[in-house]
Amino acid sequence: MRLTPAQIHTIKSTAQAVLGEGAQVTLFGSRVDDTAKGGDVDLMVEVKHPLAEPALMSARIASRVSRAMHGRKVDVLLKAPNLMEQAIHRIAMQQGVAL
Numbered sequence: 001m002r003l004t005p006a007q008i009h010t011i012k013s014t015a016q017a018v019l020g021e022g023a024q025v026t027l028f029g030s031r032v033d034d035t036a037k038g039g040d041v042d043l044m045v046e047v048k049h050p051l052a053e054p055a056l057m058s059a060r061i062a063s064r065v066s067r068a069m070h071g072r073k074v075d076v077l078l079k080a081p082n083l084m085e086q087a088i089h090r091i092a093m094q095q096g097v098a099l
Contacts, residue, residue, distance in 0.1 A: 008099050026046070026097065032095065043065075046078075049080065058077075
């Protein structure tokens with residue numbers, strides 16, 4: 001996994017600040033591959049409660065983490081009981097690493 005302990009802490013604390021203490025974060029995509037270079041940060045954040053404004057919540061997490069990582073592109077995928085599960089959710093669960 002190509003994230004520092006400080007970056008992991010920032011990602012987790014940001015997700016929990018925006019979505020609550022129960023938010024679980026999974027890193028997936030190219031950052032999971034230690035042999036790859038560069039790439040954006042792909043995150044799936046799962047909560048057990050419905051989300052009223054998922055686009056806004058996703059954007060808040062992505063922008064805060066991006067600023068903390070000096071402008072690195074961050075994509076945030078949300079998983080909640082009221083959101084439709086898509087193929088990308090299954091990929092993130094199968095290939096991702098829990099932070």
